[in-house]
Amino acid sequence: MHAVTALPNPEPTVAAEQLDPRGEVLLDVRAISKSFGDRVVLQDMSMRVHAGEVVAFLGANGSGKSTTLRAVNGLIEADSGDITIAGVRLLEASAARRAEARRSAATVFQKIHLVQRRSVLHNVCAGGFARLPAWRSLPPLFGRELQAEALACLDRVGLADRAHDRAGSLSGGQQQRVAIARALCQRPRMILADEPVSALDPKAADDVMQLLHDLAADEGLGIAAVLHQPQLARAYADRIIGLRGGHLVFDAAVGEIDDALLATLYL
Numbered sequence: 433m434h435a436v437t438a439l440p441n442p443e444p445t446v447a448a449e450q451l452d453p454r455g456e457v458l459l460d461v462r463a464i465s466k467s468f469g470d471r472v473v474l475q476d477m478s479m480r481v482h483a484g485e486v487v488a489f490l491g492a493n494g495s496g497k498s499t500t501l502r503a504v505n506g507l508i509e510a511d512s513g514d515i516t517i518a519g520v521r522l523l524e525a526s527a528a529r530r531a532e533a534r535r536s537a538a539t540v541f542q543k544i545h546l547v548q549r550r551s552v553l554h555n556v557c558a559g560g561f562a563r564l565p566a567w568r569s570l571p572p573l574f575g576r577e578l579q580a581e582a583l584a585c586l587d588r589v590g591l592a593d594r595a596h597d598r599a600g601s602l603s604g605g606q607q608q609r610v611a612i613a614r615a616l617c618q619r620p621r622m623i624l625a626d627e628p629v630s631a632l633d634p635k636a637a638d639d640v641m642q643l644l645h646d647l648a649a650d651e652g653l654g655i656a657a658v659l660h661q662p663q664l665a666r667a668y669a670d671r672i673i674g675l676r677g678g679h680l681v682f683d684a685a686v687g688e689i690d691d692a693l694l695a696t697l698y699l
């Protein structure tokens with residue numbers, strides 16, 4: 433009979449903080465700060481986005497909402513703090529891993545940036561740029577596979593029938609949905625949406641928010657959206673993060689946020 437030797441507890445294979453009851457953490461932002469010159473625009477900002485949830489950022493102009501998203505997608509670098517995307521801690525990852533992690537978070541902007549004179553399908557194929565070898569992603573070489581995937585992404589946003597139209601012939605709301613299809617063609621785990629509906633009429637804004645909500649609920653994407661309309665955040669988000677003057681004011685489930693709390697953001 434073998435003697436039973438007491439072994440030390442094995443190292444946990446999953447970090448305790450990843451065992452979040454809300455599910456897989458796709459984005460973990462810890463205590464990031466950012467200054468421009470001597471102006472501090474973000475201080476000790478922490479937040480998470482889980483798979484399958486929509487997180488809305490609310491706050492007055494200049495409160496640091498876009499700066500937070502930009503630190504995640506790499507348009508700026510935070511001065512301090514720690515960001516983990518899809519399990520990759522940016523601070524300790526190689527440049528290649530960092531780029532790969534950031535590609536898993538596709539960004540959609542208020543200004544839509546489609547190539548207006550190109551077809552809708554062409555624009556969506558461009559979402560594959562990031563993940564294909566350069567020679568295969570040149571516009572004339574968009575292969576059949578990529579085109580089929582782009583068409584499926586367009587179908588997902590309800591615009592497959594417009595694939596061969598000029599992008600510039602679509603309405604603003606449709607163009608934003610094309611931009612989301614382009615983001616999907618990047619095969620992201622998350623979408624970072626910076627004021628995705630600010631330029632849209634109320635009906636088009638609802639359509640876009642419903643689409644983002646469905647992508648989270650049905651396909652498990654994590655969505656982080658900067659919004660200026662508290663009613664849209666209430667209707668379509670699971671959680672709201674409130675920012676004021678570069679500081680986190682609250683991070684709570686939609687049901688826990690009342691008008692009085694929201695009003696504190698806009699004092």
Ligand SMILES: Nc1ncnc2c1ncn2[C@@H]1O[C@H](COP(=O)(O)OP(=O)(O)OP(=O)(O)O)[C@@H](O)[C@H]1O
Nearest residue numbers: 468473491492493494495496497498499500658660
């Ligand atoms: N590149 C930059 N250089 C200098 N200051 C900047 C830069 N980017 C942002 N800021 C400043 O940082 C602060 C926060 O900007 P940010 O865009 O994050 O705010 P926001 O909450 O998204 O506002 P808005 O709702 O107006 O878009 C603002 O005062 C802005 O002027």
